[in-house]
Structures are given as C-alpha cells and as structure tokens.
Amino acid sequence: xxxxxxxxxxxxxxxxxxxxxxxxxxxxxxxxxxxxxxxxxxxxxxxxxxxxxxxxxxxxxxxxxxxxxxxxxxxxxxxxxxxxxxxxxxxxxxxxxxxxxxxxxxxxxxxxxxxxxxxxxxxxxxxxxxxxxxxxxxxxxxxxxxxxxxxxxxxxxxxxxxxxxxxxxxxxxxxxxxxxxxxxxxxxxxxxxxxxxxxxxxxxxxxxxxxxxxxxxxxxxxxxxxxxxxxxxxxxxxxxxxxxxxxxxxxxxxxxxxxxxxxxxxxxxxxxxxxxxxxxxxxxxxxxxxxxxxxxxxxxxxxxxxxxxxxxxxxxxxxxxxxxxxxxxxxxxxxxxxxxxxxxxxxxxxxxx
Amino acid sequence: xxxxxxxxxxxxxxxxxxxxxxxxxxxxxxxxxxxxxxxxxxxxxxxxxxxxxxxxxxxxxxxxxxxxxxxxxxxxxxxxxxxxxxxxxxxxxxxxxxxxxxxxxxxxxxxxxxxxxxxxxxxxxxxxxxxxxxxxxxxxxxxxxxxxxxxxxxxxxxxxxxxxxxxxxxxxxxxxxxxxxxxxxxxxxxxxxxxxxxxxxxxxxxxxxxxxxxxxxxxxxxxxxxxxxxxxxxxxxxxxxxxxxxxxxxxxxxxxxxxxxxxxxxxxxxxxxxxxxxxxxxxxxxxxxxxxxxxxxxxxxxxxxxxxxxxxxxxxxxxxxxxxxxxxxxxxxxxxxxxxxxxxxxxxxxxxxxxxxxxxxxxxxxxxxxxxxxxxxxxxxxxxxxxxxxxxxxxxxxxxxxxxxxxxxxxxxxxxxxxxxxxxxxxxxxxxxxxxxxxxxxxxxxxxxxxxxxxxxxxxxxxxxxxxxxxxxxxxxxxxxxxxxxxxxxxxxxxxxxxxxxxxxxxxxxxxxxxxxxxxxxxxxxxxxxxxxxxxxxxxxxxxxxxxxxxxxxxxxxxxxxxxxxxx
Numbered sequence: 001x002x003x004x005x006x007x008x009x010x011x012x013x014x015x016x017x018x019x020x021x022x023x024x025x026x027x028x029x030x031x032x033x034x035x036x037x038x039x040x041x042x043x044x045x046x047x048x049x050x051x052x053x054x055x056x057x058x059x060x061x062x063x064x065x066x067x068x069x070x071x072x073x074x075x076x077x078x079x080x081x082x083x084x085x086x087x088x089x090x091x092x093x094x095x096x097x098x099x100x101x102x103x104x105x106x107x108x109x110x111x112x113x114x115x116x117x118x119x120x121x122x123x124x125x126x127x128x129x130x131x132x133x134x135x136x137x138x139x140x141x142x143x144x145x146x147x148x149x150x151x152x153x154x155x156x157x158x159x160x161x162x163x164x165x166x167x168x169x170x171x172x173x174x175x176x177x178x179x180x181x182x183x184x185x186x187x188x189x190x191x192x193x194x195x196x197x198x199x200x201x202x203x204x205x206x207x208x209x210x211x212x213x214x215x216x217x218x219x220x221x222x223x224x225x226x227x228x229x230x231x232x233x234x235x236x237x238x239x240x241x242x243x244x245x246x247x248x249x250x251x252x253x254x255x256x257x258x259x260x261x262x263x264x265x266x267x268x269x270x271x272x273x274x275x276x277x278x279x280x281x282x283x284x285x286x287x288x289x290x291x292x293x294x295x296x297x298x299x300x301x302x303x304x305x306x307x308x309x310x311x312x313x314x315x316x317x318x319x320x321x322x323x324x325x326x327x328x329x330x331x332x333x334x335x336x337x338x339x340x341x342x343x344x345x346x347x348x349x350x351x352x353x
Numbered sequence: 354x355x356x357x358x359x360x361x362x363x364x365x366x367x368x369x370x371x372x373x374x375x376x377x378x379x380x381x382x383x384x385x386x387x388x389x390x391x392x393x394x395x396x397x398x399x400x401x402x403x404x405x406x407x408x409x410x411x412x413x414x415x416x417x418x419x420x421x422x423x424x425x426x427x428x429x430x431x432x433x434x435x436x437x438x439x440x441x442x443x444x445x446x447x448x449x450x451x452x453x454x455x456x457x458x459x460x461x462x463x464x465x466x467x468x469x470x471x472x473x474x475x476x477x478x479x480x481x482x483x484x485x486x487x488x489x490x491x492x493x494x495x496x497x498x499x500x501x502x503x504x505x506x507x508x509x510x511x512x513x514x515x516x517x518x519x520x521x522x523x524x525x526x527x528x529x530x531x532x533x534x535x536x537x538x539x540x541x542x543x544x545x546x547x548x549x550x551x552x553x554x555x556x557x558x559x560x561x562x563x564x565x566x567x568x569x570x571x572x573x574x575x576x577x578x579x580x581x582x583x584x585x586x587x588x589x590x591x592x593x594x595x596x597x598x599x600x601x602x603x604x605x606x607x608x609x610x611x612x613x614x615x616x617x618x619x620x621x622x623x624x625x626x627x628x629x630x631x632x633x634x635x636x637x638x639x640x641x642x643x644x645x646x647x648x649x650x651x652x653x654x655x656x657x658x659x660x661x662x663x664x665x666x667x668x669x670x671x672x673x674x675x676x677x678x679x680x681x682x683x684x685x686x687x688x689x690x691x692x693x694x695x696x697x698x699x700x701x702x703x704x705x706x707x708x709x710x711x712x713x714x715x716x717x718x719x720x721x722x723x724x725x726x727x728x729x730x731x732x733x734x735x736x737x738x739x740x741x742x743x744x745x746x747x748x749x750x751x752x753x754x755x756x757x758x759x760x761x762x763x764x765x766x767x768x769x770x771x772x773x774x775x776x777x778x779x780x781x782x783x784x785x786x787x788x789x790x791x792x793x794x795x796x797x798x799x800x801x802x803x804x805x806x807x808x809x810x811x812x813x814x815x816x817x818x819x820x821x822x823x824x825x826x827x828x829x830x831x832x833x834x835x836x837x838x839x840x841x842x843x844x845x846x847x848x849x850x851x852x853x854x855x856x857x858x859x860x861x862x863x864x865x866x867x868x869x870x871x872x873x874x875x876x877x878x879x880x881x882x883x884x885x886x887x888x889x890x891x892x893x894x895x896x897x898x899x900x901x902x903x904x905x906x907x908x909x910x911x912x913x914x915x916x917x918x919x920x921x
Contacts, residue, residue: 248455254409255450256470256521257443266469270460345460346505 004352008338012331017069019327024068027316029061055109071107072324078102108321113313118321121306126325128202129295129302133287135222140229141280147230148237148276149269153260155242163234170231176293179224183297186220196220199299221298225291229283236279240272247271273344281337288333289326359424360385360529360561361406361446366419368398368405368585375401376417377586383561385424385528388552390576390593391565392608394837395808398585399565403531406430406563407446408438424528424561444474447522449551451534453514457506463517464502470524489520493550511700512543516550523554530555531563536571540699540864545908548575567837569608570910573597581605597913603628611842613871614912618890621849622842622871655826655858656688656711661720663710680706682882683720688826693852693859695873695890697866697905703882704862708828711860712744713737724826742772745819749831751811755803762799765789765818772822788817792847809840816847820855828860833868845872866909870894878902 052058056067070076075093078084080100090102108118151163187198200217244250245268253267290304299305303322310318342349361383368376376398383389393399404410406421408430421430423445433441447470450456458466467486471477477485483502490498493516506514515535522530532551536544552575555562566572572579573593580590581602589602600606607628609615616622663681680703688694698704709715711722713729722729724743732740748754755764765788766781775781786796792813803811812832819827829848833841845868851857861872869876869890876893878886878901886899897903 248450248452249458251409252448252450252456252518252521253458255407255442255448257439257441257473258469259439262469262473266461267458271458347459347507350505350508 005335005339008335012335015331016328019324020069020072021065023320023323024065027320028055028064028068071109074103074106076102076104106324108324109317111310111315111318113310113315113318118317121318122303122321122325125301125303125306128300129288129290129304131202132218132221132225132291132295132300132302133284135218136225136287136291137229137280137284139222140226140233140283141276144230144233145237145269145273145276148234149241149264149272151234151238152241152245153264160238164238167231167234170227171235173228175224175228175291176297178227179221179294179297182220182224201299201301217298221291221294221300224298225287225294229279232279232283233276236276237272240275241268244268244272270344274341277337277340277344281333281340285330285333288329290322358385359383359422360387361424361563362420362422363402363406364420366402366405366417366421368401368410368415368417370415375415375585376405377584379419379582379585379587381563381580381587383529383563385561386556386559387578388555388562388564388576390572390579391563391582392567392569392572392579393582394567394608394839397582399582400533402582403448403533403563403565406529406531407442407448408433409442409448440474443470443527444525445527446529446531447525447527449515449518449522449530449532449535452538453511453518454506454538456518457514459506462503462505463509463514464504467517467521467524470521474525485524486520489523490517492523492554493517493520495520510543511539512547515539515543515547519547519550519554523558526558527560529561529563531565533565534567535564537566537568541866541910542699542904542908544571544910548910551575568910569612569838570614570912573913574910581608593913608838609912611839612867612912613842613845614867616871618871618874619849622846624842624846625839653690654687655690655692655725656860657721657723658687658711659685659721659723661685661707661710661717661722663706663715663717679882681710681717684879684882684884685720686877686884686887688858688860690825690858691852691856692875693861693873695869695876696860696862696879697864697869697876698879699864699905702879704879705830707879708746708830708860708862711828712741712746739772742768742774742822743824744826744828745822745824746828746830747812747815747819747832749834751808751815751835752803754815755811757803760800760802761789761806761814762786764803765814765821768818769821774822785817785821788820791820791851792817793843807840808836809843812836812840812844813847816844816851820851823855824857826858826860828862830862831864832861834863834865841868848872866894866905878905 056064059067070078076088076090077099078088078090080095080098084090088102088104088107090100090104093101093103095101105119108122110116111118111121114121147163147167151160154160183198186194187196195216196219197214197217200214202218203211203214249271250263250267253263258266288303290302290307292304292308294300295302295304296308303325307319307322309315310322342352359382361381363379363381366376366379367374379398379402381389381391381402391399391402401410405417417431419431422428423430423441425445430438430441457463464483464486467489468479468482471482471485472479487498487502490501495501495513495516501509501513501517506517509517518535522532535551536547539547548571551562551564554560564572564576576593578591579593579596580587581596581604582588583602583604589596589600589605596605597609600609604625607623607625610623610628611625613622661681661684662679664677664679666677682703684707686694696704696707706715710717713722713732717730720730724740727740729737729740755761759767762782762785765785766775766778769775769781769784770778775784782799786799789796789798794810794813794817798806803814806814815832832848833844836844848859849872852859859872861869863869870893873890875887875889877884878893878899880901886893886897886902888896888898893902894906897906
C-alpha cells in the first residue's frame with residue numbers, strides 16, 4: 001500500500017509540473033506586454049522597467065520559465081539578498097557563495113492590480129470555496145444515494161418515474177439559470193417566509209464590529225450548486241443499484257433469509273458505490289476550482305469569483321495562481337478517491353499490495 | 354408414512370407465467386438423509402422448481418398452484434407471507450448455487466458472510482457465532498479456517514469458495530438443502546472432492562438434498578433417486594440404479610445416449626430428436642461421418658509449434674525483482690492436416706493463453722510457430738492479417754462472442770469482405786446463406802440478430818463465421834462447454850461433418866475429458882503451462898503415464914449402472 005501511495009504521489013508531482021509549464025506558456029509564453037497590462041497605457045518608462053525586472057521579462061522565455069518554476073517550487077535557489085529574504089520569506093537550508101538553497105511556501109508573485117501577494121488573496125478566498133463545495137457535495141451525495149437507492153428499489157413505479165423525471169430536469173438546468181431562479185423565488189418573492197438573503201458570505205459583520213457565522217447565506221448557494229450533481233448521483237446510484245440487485249450474491253443473500261434492509265444495506269449498496277464515488281470525486285474537484293456562476297450570482301467571495309474578477313482585469317498572476325491551486329486540489333482529490341476505492345473494495349486493495 | 358417424515362414434499366406444483374405453463378404437476382418427495390437428483394437441460398424447469406421451493410423467483414406475473422411442504426411444518430410454502438418466508442430461508446431450507454465466483458459478496462469477508470446467516474436466525478452473540486463459523490469451516494474441510502474467516506472471496510480458489518457456500522448452507526442445520534449445479538463451474542478434480550463432501554455432510558446431518566444437474570454421470574454417482582424433468586414436467590422418477598439400467602422415457606434414453614462418453618470416435622452421436630421423433634429437428638445436409646474422418650490425417654504437418662513461451666509479469670514497475678508467471682512454458686507440438694488434436698487441462702493451466710498465442714492475438718515471448726512451413730511469429734502486420742484467414746477460432750460462450758447489434762449475416766460476411774474472398778456484397782450474401790444452411794440454420798436467418806437464437810444456434814453462427822473465410826485450421830476453445838448435452842451432440846456432429854467435408858484440422862480445447870476423447874486423434878495434457886503428456890486418444894485413456902493424467906481421468910464422473918441404453 002505504501003509503495004502504491006508513493007507511486008501515486010510521484011504521478012501527482014509529474015502532473016503538477018506539467019500544469020505549471022502549461023500555465024506559464026498560456027499566460028506568459030504568448031506575445032504581449034504584461035508590464036503595460038499591469039500599469040496601464042500611461043505609465044513612465046522607469047516603472048515599466050521595474051515591472052519587467054520583477055517578472056524577469058527582459059530575459060529570454062526559457063529563462064522566464066525557469067524563474068517561474070523556481071518561484072513556485074517549495075525547494076528553490078535564490079540570490080542571497082535582503083530583498084529576496086523579504087520577498088520569499090524563506091528558511092535557509094544551505095548557503096553556497098552568493099546563492100542559497102531554501103525551503104519556502106510557493107511564491108505566486110504579486111497581483112498586477114491590487115499589489116498584494118497572490119498567495120494571500122487565494123488563501124483568503126479558498127476557505128469560502130472549500131466550505132461551499134464541501135457542503136454542496138455532501139448535500140448532493142447523501143440525497144443522491146438515498147434517492148437513487150429508493151428509486152431502484154421501486155423500479156418502474158410512479159415514484160421511480162417521478163424521480164427520474166425530476167433528476168433529468170435537474171441535469172438539464174444550467175447552474176447560472178437555476179441560481180438566478182432560486183435566488184429570485186426563495187430570497188426575493190418568498191423572502192418574508194424563508195428569511196434568506198439574496199447574497200452574502202460565510203461571515204457577517206455586526207454593527208459593533210464582531211463577526212459571526214452567517215448560516216442563512218450559505219443555504220441557497222449550496223442547494224443551487226448541489227442540484228446538478230444530486231441529479232447525476234441519483235441516476236448513477238439507481239442504475240448501479242439495479243445492476244447489483246440482479247447479481248448472484250443478492251440471490252444468495254435472499255436465500256439466507258435476510259430481510260430487505262440487510263440485503264440493500266449490507267450487500268447491495270457498497271457494491272453499487274464505485275461509479276458513484278468516481279462521479280462524486282469528479283464533481284467535488286471541479287467545485288473546488290471555484291463555482292464561477294454560483295459565486296458570481298450570490299456574490300460569494302470564493303476562488304471562482306476571485307478568478308472571474310481577475311480575468312476581467314487581465315490580472316494574470318492571480319489567474320495563474322488560481323489555475324495552479326485548482327489543479328493541485330484536483331490532484332489531491334483524485335489521490336483521496338483512490339484511497340477510498342481501496343477502502344470500499346478489498347479486491348483493489350489486494351491488487352495494490 | 355406421515356408427511357412429517359419427509360424433508361420435502363411437493364405435490365401438483367404448477368407454475369404459470371400468464372397463460373404459459375412453466376411447470377406441470379411437479380411432484381417430489383425427499384426423506385431425511387436422502388439425495389434426490391433432478392436432471393434436465395437448460396430451460397427444462399429444474400432451476401425454477403428449486404427456486405419455487407423457497408419462493409425466490411423474482412419475476413412478477415408468476416402464479417403457482419399446488420403444495421410444497423417442509424419438515425416440521427404443515428403449512429404450504431405457497432401460502433406463507435414474505436416475512437414468514439424469511440424465517441424459512443437459510444434456516445429450514447438452504448441453497449448452494451452454481452457459480453461460487455459470483456454467489457458470494459465480493460466486498461465481505463467469508464467469515465462474515467457465514468456468520469450473517471447464523472445471527473439472522475438464532476440469538477447468538479458475536480463470539481459464539483464466530484466459533485460456530487470456524488467449526489463449520491473445519492467441517493467443510495477448508496484449510497486454515499481462521500485465516501479463511503477474514504479472507505475475501507477473491508482470495509480463495511473456486512473449490513474453496515464452494516466450500517464456504519456449503520458451510521453457509523449447513524449453518525443452521527436445515528432439514529433440506531438444495532444444490533443447483535454446485536460443481537458445474539469447477540474443475541473435474543475439484544468437482545470430485547466437492548461431491549464427496551456433499552454426500553458425507555448429507556448423511557451426517559440427515560438433511561434431505563435436492564441435487565440439480567444437467568450431468569447424468571454426476572447425478573448417477575451421487576444420488577439415491579433420480580427425477581428427470583423435461584419441458585416443466587417430471588417424465589420419469591425412480592431409484593438411481595433402476596433408472597440407469599432401464600430408462601423408460603425416451604427423453605431419458607436420449608440424454609443417456611447422446612453423451613460423447615458412450616461412443617467411439619467416428620460414430621455419429623444420436624440427438625434428442627432421434628428419440629422423441631418430433632420434426633423440429635434442423636434440416637441440414639447431413640454428411641455422414643465415418644471412421645474415415647479419423648483415419649484421414651496425412652503425413653504433412655500443417656502446424657508446427659516449438660518451444661513456445663509466454664510469460665506474464667506480475668508486480669509493479671518500481672519493484673526491481675519482477676516475478677514472472679509462465680503461462681505457456683516451452684510448448685512444442687505438431688498438427689497434421691486433417692487431424693484433431695485435443696488439449697485438456699484444468700482452469701489456469703494456460704490452455705487459453707496458448708490458443709491466443711497460436712492466433713498471434715497475444716505475441717509469444719519466444720519460440721516458433723510454423724504454419725504450412727511458414728514462420729508466423731516474425732510476420733509483419735499486413736502479412737499477419739492475410740494469414741489470419743487460414744486459422745479461425747470458435748469461442749466458448751456463444752452469448753458474448755457475437756456482437757448483439759450486428760445482424761447475423763453481417764457478422765458472418767464481415768471477414769469475407771475484408772479478406773476479399775467475395776467481390777461484392779451480393780455475392781457475400783449468397784455465400785453466407787449457403788453457409789447458414791451448411792451449419793444447420795436457414796437462409797432467412799441472415800437478417801436476424803443474435804438474441805433471437807438459442808445457445809446451440811448461436812454456436813452454429815459462430816461456426817459459420819469461422820468457416821466464412823475458408824480456413825484450414827480451427828481452434829475450438831471450449832466450444833461446446835456452455836451447451837446442453839443434446840445440443841452438444843449436434844454441434845460435435847456438425848464439427849465432424851465439416852471436418853470431413855472441408856478437410857479441416859482442429860485444435861480441440863476442453864476441460865471435459867470425455868468430449869475431448871470422442872473428438873480427438875491425439876490428446877495433449879497441459880499442466881502449469883507445460884505439456885506433460887501427449888498420446889493417441891485411446892492410449893492416453895487406457896494407459897496414462899503421468900500421475901496428473903491419471904488423477905484427471907480418475908476424477909471424471911462415471912455413469913453408474915451403465916447398460917445397453919445406446920439402442921434407440
């Protein structure tokens with residue numbers, strides 16, 4: 001198992017290096033003048049030059065790439081200067097001459113627009129997105145699996161057909177549309193009953209300056225974000241369950257005299273979960289990259305909104321940073337999913353040993 | 354005798370699906386400690402009879418009438434509610450299913466699966482239940498019971514899994530055990546052990562056993578009494594010995610007669626239709642098989658294989674010491690033109706890998722394959738493709754080896770058009786229709802889809818497909834193993850007819866030794882990737898040299914009380 005995990009980690013690292021290179025080529029490898037974009041059209045030559053030096057834009061492209069990788073890598077080499085010490089906030093490992101080998105958290109450079117470190121901006125937005133994505137996936141998985149199982153057990157009844165109909169409509173609604181629709185119905189038309197706000201964030205500020213959790217504000221974003229995966233999980237669970245219920249070992253379980261609950265819970269459901277787990281992990285990873293439409297509509301200060309705002313302002317370091325963080329999360333979620341597979345299915349476990 | 358003394362007593366059981374009658378007045382009585390064999394072919398109603406006894410039939414729209422009574426209860430099983438049935442299942446009646454590979458839950462340890470049935474029906478705490486399971490595992494002679502307790506099904510061999518199933522069936526000391534083809538999926542040596550175990554256990558526990566099988570030899574060696582079921586009706590029932598010696602019903606006689614074990618090579622196998630005298634028999638050009646077909650092998654070698662080796666690496670890329678598993682280990686043999694070479698061996702011995710290597714579907718690691726003197730292993734892609742039409746294969750499972758979305762005619766003509774054996778689609782069609790007739794089907798079947806055919810008919814389609822490219826050599830990989838004995842007889846006859854008509858050579862692979870004996874001129878025995886013995890058929894059976902061959906032959910279930918049933 002340990003060799004398996006270390007192998008997977010190695011793969012993950014390779015993927016991330018690939019992503020870093022791709023991101024660089026996309027945003028900095030193409031022709032264009034980032035310095036002008038940062039400072040606008042009417043900046044003096046000296047400022048432009050400073051920006052150029054900061055981003056190493058005066059060097060050839062391949063050197064720019066090396067600098068970029070060096071900036072991002074947690075293990076890197078820098079010139080031994082005070083400004084570098086401040087800029088990277090590193091811990092020295094070993095010094096040799098003018099250079100120093102250091103450990104640091106990845107340096108994602110500065111936002112063109114806000115002149116704040118990109119990593120700070122991302123770290124600020126990340127918890128909001130994680131909370132939103134986690135609650136949405138939890139909502140979708142629990143209800144999806146329960147409803148899917150229920151539909152499978154009542155195959156071809158009216159209830160089953162109704163559930164399929166609803167879930168097909170759920171899949172076909174684009175999220176920006178359902179977000180606006182839900183917002184309008186539940187936070188505007190029915191606001192006096194539901195008391196849900198139109199927009200808002202995880203924390204709200206009191207008049208006296210204290211912050212407190214704002215549960216009401218998260219309900220609508222979670223539901224709208226979860227509704228499409230919910231529909232997908234319901235259908236997947238239903239069809240996987242129907243397949244499993246046809247299998248020989250279910251007949252064995254019935255021949256043992258087990259009651260329906262035991263058959264479904266102990267024998268059928270775990271066997272049906274594999275495709276559902278695959279879907280859950282995919283959706284979760286995607287949500288972690290930022291639920292762009294939902295965050296925009298509900299004015300939720302997560303990664304998605306940060307990215308969209310940055311794109312609007314051509315703030316490339318922020319966009320690059322958020323692409324990197326999204327792909328890192330993707331890789332992490334995939335690793336976890338692999339471990340979950342092994343936990344569910346002993347056959348996968350022994351194949352890895 | 355009062356009703357209480359029967360483990361099972363079934364009377365006038367009828368089962369209807371809408372207007373169709375699936376079971377007709379079925380009656381069965383089993384005393385404690387007695388083994389009743391229920392014999393019939395697929396679709397005869399033997400499985401639905403067994404599932405009816407504990408009401409496990411899942412299809413809705415089924416209605417049954419009659420009575421099914423179990424020991425210790427005077428209530429009719431048909432009148433019980435679902436809740437009451439749950440108390441009967443696994444407690445008073447238990448089942449052993451055919452496929453131990455799929456009948457166990459893959460995600461649950463073997464111990465827990467057996468424990469579950471105990472806890473469900475008796476008030477035992479976890480510890481007591483566990484120690485009972487371990488005792489059961491010992492009773493069914495599972496090696497290392499405490500380790501097997503926490504093993505998952507995939508970590509056990511097929512025979513061991515079936516032992517777990519048997520332990521499960523015994524757990525609550527039921528008065529009736531139903532075993533539905535419990536050894537059909539197992540190797541012949543394992544089958545012998547499992548049958549032995551089942552008999553011992555039934556005698557020891559004084560449970561009644563309903564043993565369902567298509568294999569008369571197995572049934573006759575195990576059962577006290579035998580019932581023969583045909584089209585949902587029990588046509589004959591009686592003491593094993595009497596039934597085998599003096600089969601009364603023509604269907605029973607037919608079943609006995611069409612087994613290849615009862616015939617010499619070159620004799621045509623009788624089929625069920627010969628006995629029942631109905632006209633549903635497929636009309637095909639019969640080419641008479643004679644001894645001649647077996648004497649025909651010429652001296653010219655068609656296929657020469659030498660030192661063929663194929664290994665599979667196991668273990669990860671990162672591990673330095675890769676463990677190699679030799680699936681085929683330096684195998685050498687030769688096949689003459691017009692000869693049938695048999696290949697037998699237990700599952701996992703490398704039969705299938707060998708056949709795939711011969712077709713170059715899997716490239717061998719080393720060794721040479723010469724076909725008509727030409728080296729095949731070094732051919733380039735294009736040359737290989739045009740060579741492929743000379744060698745064809747007929748697979749085991751006619752259900753999964755035909756594309757369900759492709760009409761039969763298209764499936765057969767595909768390769769003909771590819772190899773440019775015919776110049777136009779029009780010509781292909783005429784040729785395919787001709788082939789269909791040759792394999793005993795009808796020209797109008799051209800446009801039908803595979804699901805419209807029975808298993809035997811599908812195998813005929815597969816044969817037609819193999820023949821379409823006019824091959825010289827055909828590999829039959831367990832080609833009749835999935836078929837009923839009467840259908841098997843038809844297909845074997847067809848293969849022999851085609852052999853003498855087209856001068857074909859076969860490599861006939863099977864785990865069923867009596868079929869291989871009937872079909873082959875020579876037989877090779879394969880064990881762990883190697884050919885351990887090779888001899889002319891009869892010589893191999895009469896004077897086996899290696900212990901392994903002796904063991905295989907000894908394990909073949911023999912028909913007990915054999916008599917002059919061959920007469921029609």
